[in-house]
Amino acid sequence: MKPALVLLHGWGAHKRVWDELAARLGADWRVIAPDLPGLGGEPYTIERTVDQLAAASPAQCMVAGWSLGGQLALAWARRHPWQVTRLMLIASTPRFVSAPDWLHGMAPEVFAEFSASLQRDAGTTLRRFLLLQTQGDVRVRRVARQLAAALALQTLPDSTVLVETLRWLQATDLRATLPDITQPALVMHGEQDRIAPPAAGEYLAAHLPSARLVLLAGAAHVPFLSEPDAMCGLMSDFCNE
Numbered sequence: 001m002k003p004a005l006v007l008l009h010g011w012g013a014h015k016r017v018w019d020e021l022a023a024r025l026g027a028d029w030r031v032i033a034p035d036l037p038g039l040g041g042e043p044y045t046i047e048r049t050v051d052q053l054a055a056a057s058p059a060q061c062m063v064a065g066w067s068l069g070g071q072l073a074l075a076w077a078r079r080h081p082w083q084v085t086r087l088m089l090i091a092s093t094p095r096f097v098s099a100p101d102w103l104h105g106m107a108p109e110v111f112a113e114f115s116a117s118l119q120r121d122a123g124t125t126l127r128r129f130l131l132l133q134t135q136g137d138v139r140v141r142r143v144a145r146q147l148a149a150a151l152a153l154q155t156l157p158d159s160t161v162l163v164e165t166l167r168w169l170q171a172t173d174l175r176a177t178l179p180d181i182t183q184p185a186l187v188m189h190g191e192q193d194r195i196a197p198p199a200a201g202e203y204l205a206a207h208l209p210s211a212r213l214v215l216l217a218g219a220a221h222v223p224f225l226s227e228p229d230a231m232c233g234l235m236s237d238f239c240n241e
Contacts, residue, residue, distance in 0.1 A: 002030040004061035008069030016153040064088035087185040093200035094174040104199040136192030137220035178207040185211035190219030
């Protein structure tokens, strides 16, 4: 049986964003792209979600996470180290919101305004977020079209899930846990990322015990759509090491 590779999507998205990359990688790997678990009527945390993902996945697998999915991948690797053999972090960050000791995130007041906007008008806010993810990319129009087309293939999470997971982004700070995550890790980051600045990727690579960083010139927050050939090559080479 082919080795398993689990792909975790980001906030405001679903598993269909991975369709192109999964098709490219599927020749060599058993690609699993789940939708993140819903709230299920119970209080949800990153830890509980990770435990659900772990229970539904093979006994050993490689895990790649994009944005929020990268934070889930980090938490999964720490909580179930015997299961996650390799870790790939795409446009991710240990902390999305800035603080006096963390300058590589979104200002708290900007995040609060975004959260309020989501609760007033989820559809408009999600469209704004889609455009924000592609800003700065040298292929901005193509990437925006591809991302919109992928998201249109399936119903997005409902507003309750979006609000709850947005709270995760506001509260989560994984910096203290990074030294405990010892699996080989590949950090891939667009140089033009406006949501998770490249400095956040540099921090991850510097503080994970066995990590290296690749910066993708010209790409923003969705490098797997902007640079699919490069991303596929990087991930294949890393998985084959």
